[in-house]
Amino acid sequence: MSLWDVSFGQRVFGRILVMEPAEIFETKGRAELLTCACSHPSLHKTRAALLVLFTGFILTASALAQSTASISLGWSPSPDPAVVGYNLYSGVASQTYTNIVSVGNVTNTVIGNLVPSATYYFSTRARDAQGNESPFSNEISYTVLTSGSSTPSNTPPTISSIPNQTINANSATSPLSFTVADAETPGANLTVSATSSNPTLVPNSGLVLVNNGTNYAVTITPATGQAGTALIALTVCDPSLCTTTSFQLTVSPLPTIVLSSPLEGTSFTAPATVTLSANVTANGRTITQVQFFNGNTLLGSAATAPYVLSWNNAAPGSYTVSASAIFDAGSGIVSSTGSTISVGLPPTLLPPWQIANIGTIVPTSSAGVTNGLYTVQSSGNLTSSSDNFLFLFQSLSGDGEIRAQVASVQNTSSSAIAGVMIREALTSSSKYALTGISPNGAFRWQRRSSTGGGTSTTKGGNGSLANAWVRLVRTGNTLLGYKSNDGANWTLINSSTINMAPNIYVGFVVASGTTSTMSSSTFTNPTVIP
Numbered sequence: 001m002s003l004w005d006v007s008f009g010q011r012v013f014g015r016i017l018v019m020e021p022a023e024i025f026e027t028k029g030r031a032e033l034l035t036c037a038c039s040h041p042s043l044h045k046t047r048a049a050l051l052v053l054f055t056g057f058i059l060t061a062s063a064l065a066q067s068t069a070s071i072s073l074g075w076s077p078s079p080d081p082a083v084v085g086y087n088l089y090s091g092v093a094s095q096t097y098t099n100i101v102s103v104g105n106v107t108n109t110v111i112g113n114l115v116p117s118a119t120y121y122f123s124t125r126a127r128d129a130q131g132n133e134s135p136f137s138n139e140i141s142y143t144v145l146t147s148g149s150s151t152p153s154n155t156p157p158t159i160s161s162i163p164n165q166t167i168n169a170n171s172a173t174s175p176l177s178f179t180v181a182d183a184e185t186p187g188a189n190l191t192v193s194a195t196s197s198n199p200t201l202v203p204n205s206g207l208v209l210v211n212n213g214t215n216y217a218v219t220i221t222p223a224t225g226q227a228g229t230a231l232i233a234l235t236v237c238d239p240s241l242c243t244t245t246s247f248q249l250t251v252s253p254l255p256t257i258v259l260s261s262p263l264e265g266t267s268f269t270a271p272a273t274v275t276l277s278a279n280v281t282a283n284g285r286t287i288t289q290v291q292f293f294n295g296n297t298l299l300g301s302a303a304t305a306p307y308v309l310s311w312n313n314a315a316p317g318s319y320t321v322s323a324s325a326i327f328d329a330g331s332g333i334v335s336s337t338g339s340t341i342s343v344g345l346p347p348t349l350l351p352p353w354q355i356a357n358i359g360t361i362v363p364t365s366s367a368g369v370t371n372g373l374y375t376v377q378s379s380g381n382l383t384s385s386s387d388n389f390l391f392l393f394q395s396l397s398g399d400g401e402i403r404a405q406v407a408s409v410q411n412t413s414s415s416a417i418a419g420v421m422i423r424e425a426l427t428s429s430s431k432y433a434l435t436g437i438s439p440n441g442a443f444r445w446q447r448r449s450s451t452g453g454g455t456s457t458t459k460g461g462n463g464s465l466a467n468a469w470v471r472l473v474r475t476g477n478t479l480l481g482y483k484s485n486d487g488a489n490w491t492l493i494n495s496s497t498i499n500m501a502p503n504i505y506v507g508f509v510v511a512s513g514t515t516s517t518m519s520s521s522t523f524t525n526p527t528v529i530p
Contacts, residue, residue: 025161034109035232069144070112071120075137075374077107078126086407087133089123095139097123144272156241157182158191159234164222166250168332169227173249175210175217179235185238193237194218198230207232219371220249227253257290257325259336268343271375271520272314274366278307278323278336284525285327292323314343353507360389361430362518367392367508373521376510382417385452387426388515391421393507396474402506403471404526405487410491415513418521419444422479423507424451424500432500434509435470435481437463443470445481445494460493472506487525 073088085104089097089210090111103109114120121141126134160178168175175363178192194209196202206221218231228251234243261277268274276292278301290307292299299321300309307323316367322338346366349355355367356420362379367390369375380389396402401419409418419436436444443460461485471490482490514520 001527009131020089029314030053032239036495052506059110063523067312069114069171070110070114071114071122072108072110073122073124074108078476079135080126080128080134081386083126083127083134085131087125089125089136091121092118092135094121094141095123097121102127102362114142114144116146120495143438145230147315153240155183155241156243157236158159159192159236159243159245161245162218162232162234162247164243164248166252167222168273169222169254170224172221173219175219176215177215178245180214180236182236184437190214191237192216193235195233195234197462198228201226202230202232202249207384211485219444222251227251229454232239232283253280254334255283255285255287255325255327256281257334257336259321259323261338262321262339262341264339264341266339266341267369268314268341269346269366269375270314270316270343271312271364272343274311274314274321274341274343276311276321276323278325280305280307282327283373285332286329286471287379288326290327291324291326294319305405316343316345320344323372332421339524346447347486349392354393354525356391356393356426358391358426358430359386362516365518367389372524374404374508375520376418376508376523377518378512379515379518381415381513381515382434382446382509382511383415385448385454387432387511388428389509391423391426391505391506391507391509393421393423393426395503396422396506396528396530397503399475400506401471401473401525403469403482403487404523406437406468406470407466407522407524409437409439409521410512413513414440414518416511416519417444417446417513418510418523419470420521421507421509422472422474422500423505424460426485426505431455433472433479433481433496433498435460435472435483435493436464437468438469439465441465443468443493445496447479447496447497447498449498456496458494474500474504475503 026345077093083105085102088101088103088109090099091097100258113131119141121139123136123139160183162176162178166172180187180192182190187270192209194207196204196207200223202220202222206223208219210217218234225519230249230256231246231250233244235242256278260279261275278290278292280287289301289303291301292309300313302309320338320340324333324335326333328377346368349368359380365378369378374392376392378390381387384388404420409416416439417436419434421434422434423432424430431451434446436446438444441462441464443456443463445460446455446457463483463485467485469484469487471484473480477497478495480495481493481495484490508523510519510521
C-alpha cells in the first residue's frame with residue numbers, strides 16, 4: 001500500500017496511521033495485515049505508529065508492557081515465494097542502521113533493552129536462501145518513554161464509509177459523499193487524501209476531492225480504455241493520528257465493435273450496393289442491436305449476429321460509414337471507427353461497344369471504360385445449357401478475332417471467369433466459344449456447340465494475372481482459343497468447329513460463378529479485327 005497526498009501529489013511522512021484490527025489492504029496484488037501494539041514499563045496504553053509504505057511491505061511497531069523497555073515489530077509478508085526470512089535493521093538516526101537482526105519466515109519480532117528517552121528507527125528487508133535482499137520497507141521511529149511519563153490523550157479521527165462501486169469503462173463515478181470528524185481537532189486542521197491500489201486503472205490524478213467543511217466528496221475517473229478493480233482508500237489525519245476507510249471500485253469492460261466491411265478506401269460504381277458488416281465482442285454484455293450509419297444518418301440495423309446490412313442504390317459521392325452496438329437493453333452504446341468509401345459514376349461506353357444482359361443477372365451489373373481500362377461487373381454462370389452474365393460486346397460479320405489483356409479477376413468462387421467471347425446470339429442458350437482465365441490464373445477454353453446444348457471446358461495451363469492475354473479467332477466455322485503472357489507470342493489452347501450465322505457478337509465476358517454475387521474484372525488493350 002502506498003499512501004499519497006492527493007492535494008499536493010507528495011508522499012505523506014511522519015504521520016501515525018491507526019487501523020482497525022486485522023484490516024486488510026490489497027496493494028499490487030498482495031494482502032497487508034496491519035497490526036500494532038507498543039508498551040513501556042510504565043506505559044499501559046497502546047501507542048500505534050505506522051508510517052507510509054516506502055517500498056515492498058509495511059512495518060508496524062508497538063511498545064510492550066514488560067520489565068524492560070521493548071518494542072514489538074510486525075510487517076506484512078512478501079508475496080515472493082522465494083522469501084525464507086527477514087532482516088530487521090535499526091539505528092538511532094533515520095536511514096542509518098547500525099544493528100541487524102535476522103529472523104525466520106515470520107512477520108513479527110520483539111526488540112528489547114531499549115534506552116529510555118532514545119529514539120530508534122526501524123526498517124526491514126525480505127531475503128531469499130542466497131542472501132539476496134529486497135528493497136527496504138517503510139521506516140518507522142519510536143521514542144522510548146521514561147518511567148512515569150505518559151502520552152497526551154488523543155483519539156483518532158473518524159471517517160464515514162462508502163459502499164463498493166461499479167461503473168462502465170470510459171466513464172466516471174458521480175461525486176461519492178463522506179464525512180470526517182475529530183474529537184480534539186477542528187475540521188479545518190484535518191488532512192484528507194485518497195489513493196488507488198491500481199494506478200494503471202485509476203491513476204491518482206483520477207481521484208478528485210472536494211469539501212465543504214467536514215463534508216467531502218470524491219469523484220473517480222478511471223484511465224481511458226481500462227477495466228478491472230481497484231481498492232480506493234480514503235484517509236483522514238489529525239496532527240498525530242490517521243484513520244482509513246476503503247471500498248472497491250469495479251470498472252466493467254464495454255463491448256467492442258469493428259466495422260469489417262466495407263474497408264477504408266473501397267470504391268464502388270453507382271448505383272452501388274454496399275454491404276456493411278460488423279464484428280462485435282460482447283464482453284459479458286447483452287447486445288440489443290447493431291446500427292449502421294452513413295455519417296449521422298441511420299441506414300438500418302441488425303438485431304442478431306452476423307450483423308450485416310445492404311445499402312442499395314448508393315448514389316455517387318464520398319461517404320463515411322460506421323456501426324454502433326447498443327447493449328444491455330439500451331443502457332449503453334459503443335461505436336466503431338468509420339470507413340470512408342467512394343461511389344463513382346458508371347464508366348461511359350462509346351460505340352461500337354454495347355452491353356446486354358444474357359439471362360437473369362443482378363440488376364446493378366455494369367460495364368464501361370475509363371482511360372483505356374474496361375471494367376465489367378457482373379454476377380452469373382457459364383455452365384449447363386443456358387448462361388446468365390453481363391456481355392460487353394460489338395458486332396462482327398464473317399471472320400475476325402478479339403484479343404485483350406486481362407488485368408484483374410475478382411475471386412468470388414472457383415467457377416468465376418473473365419475473358420473474350422464469340423457468341424451467335426444474345427440469348428441465354430446461344431452457341432458460343434470463350435477463352436478466359438480464372439481467379440487462380442488457370443486458362444480455360446469453353447464452348448457450346450449447339451443452341452441449348454451442354455457446355456464443354458478444356459483447361460489450358462496457368463498464367464499470371466496482369467500479364468495474361470486471351471485471344472479468340474473465327475475462321476469460317478472454326479473457332480480457335482489462344483493464350484499469351486506478352487500479347488505478341490501466342491499459344492493455341494484448343495479449337496472447335498461450331499456452325500454459326502455470319503453475323504455474330506464479340507466482346508468481354510465476366511461471370512462470378514453465382515447468380516447473387518457480383519464479380520468485377522478489368523481488361524486493357526482490346527483489339528477487334530476487322
